[in-house]
Amino acid sequence: MKRSLVLVLGAALVAAACTYQAPTYRDLDRIAQQQQREAILNRPPPDTCQLAAHRHLLGADGGAIQQSSLPAGARIICHGCAVTLDYRAERLNLELGPDGKVANLRCG
Template sequence: MKASATFATLALVAACTAAPADQPPPAGGECPADTLQHLLGEPEQAARDLAPQGPVRIFRTGDALTMDFNAARLNIEIGGDGRIVAITCG
């Protein structure tokens, strides 16, 4: 019985953790990722030249990142070749 309660508690805690970074923002979010997909494959400088409203995180594939979810944050991932490989919200 005690093991069941512990497992149920762990499952509940896991369900309350931050949403994955590739999840789109909820309705009303301000992240412009969907309008910037045309930049995929462009050099990193194209991402740095952007001036979008709200928070922006530019990082390289494999970089350590915080796991917090911010629906308004624009995430721009730069691949090993220095080109944009993903643009997401979170």
């Protein structure tokens, strides 16, 4: 009984090993293209407005920020205030929360 069970399991293993097919060049090309698309989608946006250099301002009091310490064209946007919708990648926007502290930084 044990011997026949071993033979059946061995035959199943051999059959499973014979069904494997190595990927074709077309399969590998498709996988590479998919990985390239994912890399492009997951790429962080470029830091066009010096955002990384000003991250320390998150949580700071908006009234205490010196405009001269910010890049040219930067704007401090009060909570609920209207702003223009023109996009300028080099412009740093500091958005204040309801408490008057910097809640968000973004380029545009």
